[in-house]
Amino acid sequence: MRYLIFFSIGAGLWLLLTLTLRIDTLIAGAVVVILASIIFGGYFTGRPVKFLQPHRIIWFIIYIPFFIWYMLKANIDVAYRVLHPGRPIKPGIVKIRTTLKTDIAKVFLANSITLTPGTMTCDIDGEFLYIHWIWVQSEDITEASKIIAQPFEIFLRRIFE
Amino acid sequence: MISPLGWLIIWIGILFDILGTVGLIRFPDVYNRLQASTKCVTLGTFGIMIGIFLLKGFSPMGIKALICGAFLLLTSPVAAHALMRGSLHFGQKMWKGTVIDQYGVEKLGGAQIEKED
Incomplete structure (x- = not known):
């Protein structure tokens, strides 16, 4: 679960940084983000839903x-x-x-x-x-x-x- | 209206960058130099990024500048913290005007302060 959330945050950042939908940038981004979430996903917060509560935001x-x-x-x-x-x-x-x-x-x-x-x-x-x-x-x-x-x-x- | 504001923020950022560099030359030891350079260069570069965002708006360049600014705020203090802890453990002495060193007393077996000569 936390790996999936880490992956979607990383993918969103990559799309914002490149702002294109060309297939080669998408493939490069996918490789990098998957590697990053395999390595660092385990350190990610255990209860991500906590940070979506409105009073915290x-x-x-x-x-x-x-x-x-x-x-x-x-x-x-x-x-x-x-x-x-x-x-x-x-x-x-x-x-x-x-x-x-x-x-x-x-x-x-x-x-x-x-x-x-x-x-x-x-x-x-x-x-x-x-x-x-x-x-x-x-x-x-x-x-x-x-x-x-x-x-x-x-x-x-x-x-x- | 937005454009002069953007240029103003960029120039304020450059001014703080220059002040940080002057601090790097004038302060006596590595810890005080890190203080000056970290604070001033972080806000200066963040200001340049925000200025670029105001000038370019929600274009690819503006969004990139905004993301770079956010990452700068998150990573620059961590880098400074690592440098500072590294130099403490390496045995870099503090300036002789230092008044107290609780870290050295508790963790490194004695205050790491230069002797008065």
Whole structure:
């Protein structure tokens, strides 16, 4: 079942990328997508229907502008640190705790943290994340979790769990 | 109306790409450089893709640009994460102004910070 869903998503992406119905592109796409779904289909989510529930999709649509706003803030922050003559950085690696349980939610949390102001994920170990922070505001685990992870956890919990 | 907006977004994207490159030169160690280059280059290139989509609309080129942008947002943080974890485990030292290294203390047996000289 999950192989079939993986195959149809891959085929849809291939059709969107090529936008032709010529027989040779279709055959090439079929070969690639079948190989990909044999290799990676097993890693695909076990309950795909979960992600079609309307409230998850609505929260995801709300999450996109929120995320782009944070990305813009991150870039203005980096621009400030790059162009400032004194180069104001105070880097360090801190540890935070997340309340998210599923793997896909943790992946999205790590990616969101990487693209937002001054923080970047180094490693995930169970419920702990190691974060490289360009301006360490707090070395305490609860306070750092509150500053770094909480804005995203509110959304990601509703989308993925 | 759409066309000037598309060009504006493309130029903002190029500006952030340039800033990311400046950060790559100015920051002291590999971790801070990864921060600057990942954030700025991801948003910069994403901006260029969105600009192309606004200029071309729902044509083959515009749809391709949109899909490329979405994949960029998904894959670029993962690549940066792999590079960062790789350099930590390789033993690359952090800049001497670093204030705390909990990862090194807990996983690598001691903070990986350059000695002050």
